[in-house]
Structure formats: structure tokens, C-alpha cells
Amino acid sequence: MTILSRTEFDRSVQANPAGRFKPLYLLLGTETFLRDNAAHDLTEAALGGTLLREFNEASFSLLNDSARAAISAAEQLPLMAGQRVVKLRDFARLREADEEIIIRYLDRPVDSTVMIFVADDLDKRKKLTKALLGCCAVVEFKTVNDGEAKAWARTRLRELKTTADDRVLTEIVRLVGTDLRTLSSEVDKLTAAALGTRQITMELVAELIGHSRDLSNFELGDFLLAGDRKRALETLHRLLDAQAAPVMLVGLIASNYHRLAIAKELDKRGARDEVKRMAYGSYEKREAFSRTVQRTHDTKIARCIQLIAAADLALKTSLGGTGLKGARLQLEVLVCELAS
Numbered sequence: 001m002t003i004l005s006r007t008e009f010d011r012s013v014q015a016n017p018a019g020r021f022k023p024l025y026l027l028l029g030t031e032t033f034l035r036d037n038a039a040h041d042l043t044e045a046a047l048g049g050t051l052l053r054e055f056n057e058a059s060f061s062l063l064n065d066s067a068r069a070a071i072s073a074a075e076q077l078p079l080m081a082g083q084r085v086v087k088l089r090d091f092a093r094l095r096e097a098d099e100e101i102i103i104r105y106l107d108r109p110v111d112s113t114v115m116i117f118v119a120d121d122l123d124k125r126k127k128l129t130k131a132l133l134g135c136c137a138v139v140e141f142k143t144v145n146d147g148e149a150k151a152w153a154r155t156r157l158r159e160l161k162t163t164a165d166d167r168v169l170t171e172i173v174r175l176v177g178t179d180l181r182t183l184s185s186e187v188d189k190l191t192a193a194a195l196g197t198r199q200i201t202m203e204l205v206a207e208l209i210g211h212s213r214d215l216s217n218f219e220l221g222d223f224l225l226a227g228d229r230k231r232a233l234e235t236l237h238r239l240l241d242a243q244a245a246p247v248m249l250v251g252l253i254a255s256n257y258h259r260l261a262i263a264k265e266l267d268k269r270g271a272r273d274e275v276k277r278m279a280y281g282s283y284e285k286r287e288a289f290s291r292t293v294q295r296t297h298d299t300k301i302a303r304c305i306q307l308i309a310a311a312d313l314a315l316k317t318s319l320g321g322t323g324l325k326g327a328r329l330q331l332e333v334l335v336c337e338l339a340s
Contacts, residue, residue, distance in 0.1 A: 002137040009038060009139045013045045020083070021046050022137045023109040026117045029141030032258070033180035038139060039116055043085045046114045056084040063090045063302045067098030071105045074113045082112070089118040091128075092265050093298065099128045106135045120262060123269075146170075149178040153187055157200070162191045164200040171202060175209045179255055185248035208243060220249070220335075221256030225292050229339035236335050246327035250312045253334070257308060261301050263293045307337050 002022075004012065025042065027035050043057065050056055056078050060070035070088045078084040088102075109115060117136065122129040132138075144152065150169045157164055164172070176186045186209060190200045193208055220239065223232035239249060263275045272290065279289035311334040315327055 004137055004139045006034065006038070006139060006141065009137075010041070013038075013041050021114045023111055023113060024106065024115050024117075024136040026119070026132050026136035026138045027141065028119050028122065028138060029143075030120050030258075030262070031141040031143050031180060032120075033184060034144075035118065035141040038141070039087060039118055042114065042116060043087070046083055046085050047081070050081040052080050055079040056081045058085075059087040059089075061090045062088070062093050062098065063305075067094075067101045071101055074105060074115050075110055076113075077110075078112050083114055084112065085114045085116065087116045087118060091117075091119045091122060092261065093302075094126070094128065099126065102128055103131045106131045109135075120258075121265070144178050144180065146173050146178060149173045149180065149183060152180060153183060156184065156187050157191065160188075160191045162194055162198050162200060164190075168200055168202055168205060171205050172200075172209065175205070179251075182248060182251045182255065185245055185251055189245045189248065221253060224253065224335065224338050225256060225260060225296075226288070227339050229336060232335050232339050233332065236331060240328055240331070246315055246331055247312070249331060250308060250315060250334070253338070254305075254308045254312070257301065257304050257338075260293065260296065261305065263289070264296065264298065264301060267293050304338050307334060 021042065027038055029035055047053055047056060058070075058073040060073070067088070070086060074086040076084065105115075117132060122132065124130075150166075150173050153169055153172060154164075172186065172190070173183070176183050190204060190208060193204055194200050220232060220235045223235055236249070240246070259278055263278050266274045266278075267290075275293055276286045276290050279286040311330055314330050
């Protein structure tokens with residue numbers, strides 16, 4: 001087993017543009033922003049200069065696709081390129097037959113394919129987990145702490161040629177939390193608002209983040225998971241009226257369903273206490289979350305995640321309409337579908 005730190009992984013990718021990479025990578029952990037960026041950077045480096053990229057890149061999810069389809073893609077030779085990239089994710093729905101197919105490939109991977117396995121967590125009791133850990137270059141992406149989130153935000157602001165003092169960064173992380181996907185959206189929003197001065201102040205943070213966060217970080221997600229469409233829409237409207245960024249709200253919704261998916265898997269394993277610890281707030285809220293996990297079927301969670309992904313894409317590519325009005329409508333439709 002080859003374990004790479006995030007720094008070692010970044011250096012190996014940056015030092016090897018359009019070069020040869022290991023045939024097997026496992027990107028593991030719940031910090032999905034860093035993890036997905038790592039998968040993207042590895043793909044870009046491996047396919048750098050490839051003319052027929054669409055024929056040399058494939059992505060599969062075990063929520064919808066079979067392992068056989070993914071492995072079949074991995075066994076194909078690259079077309080007019082030195083190598084191809086295949087990504088496989090969502091192992092929570094892994095079937096026994098799929099497990100054996102993947103293990104056989106791990107024993108004899110194709111040298112011209114960079115196979116990237118992406119997972120939040122893996123069941124250590126399964127044979128496949130042992131095989132992946134034994135054969136892949138493993139990079140772990142654990143949830144970051146407050147200090148790491150501040151350091152990340154400081155670096156991101158430097159890239160955006162914007163400044164914020166330590167007190168301001170502390171307040172941003174306090175309000176937003178340490179989920180880097182959400183933090184990225186908020187930092188970008190603050191940077192756009194500070195375009196004239198290139199400096200983010202405490203007053204700007206209070207104006208753009210503080211009020212919407214005071215409405216509750218988790219209220220919208222709580223109502224959605226409870227299936228309370230009316231109150232979810234009311235909360236959504238308050239957040240939008242408080243100038244919360246639509247992309248940030250999609251990230252907030254996604255984080256709740258990501259938490260639900262992990263909790264569902266823990267519940268299947270009988271880890272009820274761990275499920276309750278994943279809930280926020282009072283004892284009553286923890287109990288309510290546990291009941292939601294137990295009554296929500298896997299297929300509904302998968303469908304909700306697909307709806308969120310589609311809404312995120314629509315917002316980012318203007319498929320949901322133009323301007324704030326179109327974004328608002330897209331979010332309203334999403335909330336109605338999720339709370340149905």
C-alpha cells in the first residue's frame with residue numbers, strides 16, 4: 001500500500017504534467033471539495049494534450065452503473081493518446097458480484113489506464129476494501145479543522161488578490177463552518193462584493209453572511225429531511241431575501257443529503273449512536289434525525305442527490321434561467337422535489 005499525503009499527491013501531479021501516473025488511485029474521505037479537486041487535477045494532468053479527450057475519459061457511479069461497465073472501460077486501450085482515465089465512485093451500494101469484478105481488475109490493472117476510485121468511506125470488513133488499500137496509491141481527505149479552514153481561505157483570497165485579517169477569517173469560518181465547498185462559495189461571494197477595495201471587512205461579513213446564517217445553518221436542511229415543504233420554502237425565501245448565494249444554498253442542501261447518506265450506511269451497520277452524533281442541536285433534533293435516517297430508503301437518497309447535482313449544474317450553466325430570478329425558480333423547484 002502506498003499512502004500519499006495531500007501535499008505529496010499535489011507535488012506528484014504538478015511535477016508530472018502529461019506524464020505517466022500509477023494505474024490505481026484511491027481518493028478517500030469526507031472533505032469532498034479537496035477530494036474532487038484532486039480527482040480533477042489528476043485527470044487533467046493524465047490527459048494533458050489529449051486531442052480526443054471524450055474517448056479517453058469515463059466516470060461511473062455504483063448508484064446507477066455496474067462495476068462491469070466501469071471495468072470494461074478501464075480495460076479499453078486509449079484512443080490516439082498515451083493513457084485514459086476512468087473514475088468509479090459511490091461504494092455504499094456495492095454488490096457482491098461487483099466486488100469480485102473490481103478485485104480481479106486490481107490484481108491485473110491495465111498500465112495505460114489511470115483508474116481513480118473515489119469514496120467517502122469504505123467498509124473495512126469487505127474484501128474489496130483490503131484489496132483497494134493494498135493495491136492503490138491512497139490519498140485521504142479528512143474533514144478539516146478550523147485552523148486548516150482558515151489557512152485554506154487565506155490562500156484562496158491570495159489567489160483572488162483580496163485580503164482579510166485574521167479576525168475576519170476567524171469570523172467567516174465561525175459562520176460558515178469548515179466544509180470547504182460551502183466556504184469556497186462564501187469566499188467567492190465576499191470577494192465579488194469587495195471588488196472595489198480588495199479587502200473583506202467584518203462589516204461586509206456581517207452583511208453578506210451573518211444575517212442569513214442567523215436564520216440557522218441547518219434549518220433549511222432540517223425541514224427538507226423532515227419533508228416539510230411549506231417551512232422549507234419559507235426558509236429558502238428568507239435566505240434568498242438575505243442575499244444568500246444560490247450556489248452556496250445548493251452546497252448547503254447537498255451537505256445535508258451527504259450527511260444523510262453516510263448516516264444511512266452507519267444505520268445499516270447498527271451504529272445508531274454514531275448516527276445520532278451526526279445530527280446537530282438538541283437531543284430532540286438528534287432523535288428526529290435518527291428516525292429520518294431509519295425511514296428514508298436508499299433509492300430516495302440517491303434520487304435526491306441526483307436532483308441536487310442537476311440543480312447545481314443548471315445554476316452554474318444557466319440552464320435554470322438567467323439571473324437571480326432564474327436561480328430562485330431553480331431552487332424553489334429543487335426544494336419542492338426534495339420535500340415531496
